[in-house]
Amino acid sequence: MTAPAPPPPRPEGDPHPVVVLAGLAKSYGRVKALADVSLSLRAGEFTALLGPNGAGKSTLFQILTGLFVPDSGTVSVLGADLSADPTAALARLGVVFQQSALDLDLTVEQNLSYHAGLHGMAPRAARQAIGEALALFGQAGGRRERVRTLSGGTRRKIELARALMTDPALLLLDEPTQGLDPASRRDLVDHVARLTRERGLGVLWATHIVSEVEDADRVVVLHRGRVLDDGAPADIVARHGGASLEAAFLAMTSAPATDEVPAGRAA
Known part of the structure; x- marks a missing residue:
């Protein structure tokens, strides 16, 4: 059965857009990692980028953080074009990468001081x-602890604190719960x-674990580089006739590959 067509992308005129992605495409040889991805991300909204492994989530994050250049399309952060003015655009982003970027042999404070210097x-x-960011996660008393001695969940909180030190408008988290136990993940x-x-913070949380994002304000389903749906979790469930977000997600991502793409979603 053909799944219902998703709604058109949210307009760029939505209140308080923090980041606007327009027509992003990226290929590696014959492999199309992203195909005409367009999104508008807003302040005060927890947006989940939900997709199976290989969907293109990490490629999208690498473009957003300036590590990769798209083949086509644009990224703007609070009106600053990432390609034309990367310094201004990247200054308003906080990032927690999939792989930890903390120096295990330094203390928490030394890691955060180095980031502040950069x-x-x-x-x-x-x-x-540093004090304010650590306090957000109940870690103010551990600033002199060496990172190597900390649990995986605590290290992730330190990375979040580091990302928030510069008062970003959008927080990007790429599979941030990887390797954590269920309690630490929750x-x-x-x-x-x-x-x-x-804080009215805009959040883009990339994951393949549906249970993490069932309470998100908005879910963007990405599969084979294409946006398949975009909306509140309940709306996505209703459109795809499943009993849960997980059922809807599996129905969308298990469908045979096709060149038919909903208008406005991908090319």
């Missing part, structure tokens, strides 16, 4: 930002959801 923060401002999701509400 962003040109003055020492006094850096100390204040704790991390809850922390980020709270920050979204309390």
